Amino acid sequence: MAKNTNVEKLCDRELLEKILSIVERQEKLPPPAQEGGHCLYDNKSLMEKLHIKEKYLKKLRDNGYLGYSREGDKYWYTQADVDRFLRRFHYEAFASGIMLSDQEGGSHV
Known part of the structure; x- marks a missing residue:
């Protein structure tokens, strides 16, 4: 045995x-490529996607909020870097549906 x-x-x-x-x-x-989406961003494309200015993007990098890769003077951001950044600063909504309609100018009954 x-x-x-x-x-x-x-x-x-x-x-x-x-x-x-x-x-x-x-x-x-x-990782598998996402259909219809970019998996790699340079400074210009990420600024356009997030609607931010170059100075703010540099601040996010310098403060360690946004991961990146660097080759010479060129910065590259993966979709995973962007997703991690967005998850880190994501806040759940705390207003209820009734309160939200009041704030949006809904009628009081």
């Missing part, structure tokens, strides 16, 4: 190693 247990442990270990190798290979693959 002890021999059978050793064989089972060996099979489990081989299976685990195969799973780990698959996961490692998948992590090395680039």
Whole structure:
């Protein structure tokens, strides 16, 4: 019976190693391209997308709020950098539907 247990442990270990190798290979693959969207931005395209000025974009980089890659004097931002930035500064709405309609000029009944 002890021999059978050793064989089972060996099979489990081989299976685990195969799973780990698959996961490692998948992590090395680039993320799938988004249809109709950009996955890589330069300064100009990101400023247009976020409707911000160059000075503010530099401030976000310098303060560590927005991740980037740099080659020479060219900055590049991935979609993941932008998504991470937006999630970090996202706030849930706290007004209820009734309060929101009142603030928008809704009628009081």
